[in-house]
Amino acid sequence: MPVEKKADTGHDYGIYTIGDDNFFAGIVAAINALKYYGYKGPIAVFDLGFEPWMVDYLNEYDHVTVLDMAPVTRHIRFTDVKTDESPIMRGWAYKAFAIVHYNLFRKWTFIDGDYLPLCNLEKELLPLIEAGHIIFSEDGWNTWGIEHEMATGVKPGNYMNVNAGFISLDMEEHGYIVHEWRNLMTRRKPFDLWYGDQGALNVILDKWEVEKTTLDKALWNQTWLNDEMARENHCQLVHDPDDIHVWYGPTNKRIMGWHGAGWYKLWHQAGIDHYRKHDATEREKFYKESQGKSPWPIVEIFEYFLFLDQFHTPLKRKGHLIAEMAH
Structure with missing residues (x-):
């Protein structure tokens, strides 16, 4: 049976990541790299389908906790259509749902399971977070049109696209963005207008004209x-x-x-x-x-x-x- 372990919430800053058995290698390398570069804080790993021995292995790290996604997916439905399809597993929506459900850290960095940190993320990013920035990596451009405005209220135009696989923020400062990101992904129809969770996040940022602090790509x-x-x-x-x-x-x-x-x-x-x-x-x-x-x-x-x-x-x-x- 997988080891049961309570999340380490005794820190103001923490790191989220997510994966399944295919992403296990990436998550192990990321954890080892973070620790090698001096990060000593908590790491929460959302489990999308690890094998039991993988859960045990990850939980044996100091300050690493594997969190089951089953409580997140229970009783979550689309709000604009009647379907058995789960909002959680559509377009990588599970990231926002998991972060909002567990809400472990006031200040955090989320990295995809295929992101390899090559520095101490807390040391590099926390000063920017504390200065009020919401931090991403740039990933091209989006063009929002009338259909996007009708669906979400965003003003039509061209906007920088940021990648949803690397995010750092303070929930007191930008928690409303994360909650709206999660809520927007309970609406099935707008998903046809953009590319997955990344498009949903960007349209919200652009609607509210939130400044995107982007790092050297x-x-x-x-x-x-x-x-x-x-x-x-x-x-x-x-x-x-x-x-x-x-x-x-x-x-x-x-x-x-x-x-x-x-x-x-x-x-x-x-x-x-x-x-x-x-x-x-x-x-x-x-x-x-x-x-x-x-x-x-x-x-x-x-x-x-x-x-x-x-x-x-x-x-x-x-x-x-x-x-x-x-x-």
């Missing part, structure tokens, strides 16, 4: 840059004794975080694939397709953190899978 990364940065080959893995990191030549600065590129996750690029574990042919084909989707130093530092033995019993590799090492 090359250093904090958004997915559409991954192929380009891999082709540039300007990333360098730096093996300082107490600070392994990736340096980005064009900016002469270190990369602070890396976000997965669509289907081509860092663990897929490293040959680890729980999603296709029963189909060797499809797995091999996808592995080849995944090559070159991120700079090689990023893949190498991901593997370093995935199998790091500093904070937990290390994982072991079993072919294309990973498993907990026997105690």
Whole structure:
């Protein structure tokens, strides 16, 4: 049976992430990286479908708690249509639903399960949060039209798009945005007007003219840059004794975080694939397709953190899978 563990809520700041068995590798690497770079606060992991041993493994970390999504999904319905389809699982809406339901931290950073932090997020972001900023990474542009105005009240025009896989804010300052984000995703029909949870979040921010504090997209990364940065080959893995990191030549600065590129996750690029574990042919084909989707130093530092033995019993590799090492 999975280990039951109460969430660590004794801190004003915490980190949320979410995943299932396919994203387990990404979440382990992210936790190890955060701890390596000095983060000592709580990490809440929303469980979308981990295997029982994965839940046990994550719960054995200090200050890490796995939270069941079942209480979040219970009795949640769309408000504008009658259907058995769940709002929770449509367009990645589970992020906002989980954050609002558990509401563990006043100040927080949310990262997708394929986001690899390469710094201490609290140290880098908390000063900005405390200054009243809501923080994202830029991810292109949106054009809202009359149909969006009729559905949500946003003024038509062109707006910067921010990615919903990396968010930092203070609930006292911007909690209304998170709650409206969650509430908007109980309306089925507007979802046809934008791209998933990211579009819903952006239309709310733009409706209320909320200032979006965006970080350097090359250093904090958004997915559409991954192929380009891999082709540039300007990333360098730096093996300082107490600070392994990736340096980005064009900016002469270190990369602070890396976000997965669509289907081509860092663990897929490293040959680890729980999603296709029963189909060797499809797995091999996808592995080849995944090559070159991120700079090689990023893949190498991901593997370093995935199998790091500093904070937990290390994982072991079993072919294309990973498993907990026997105690």
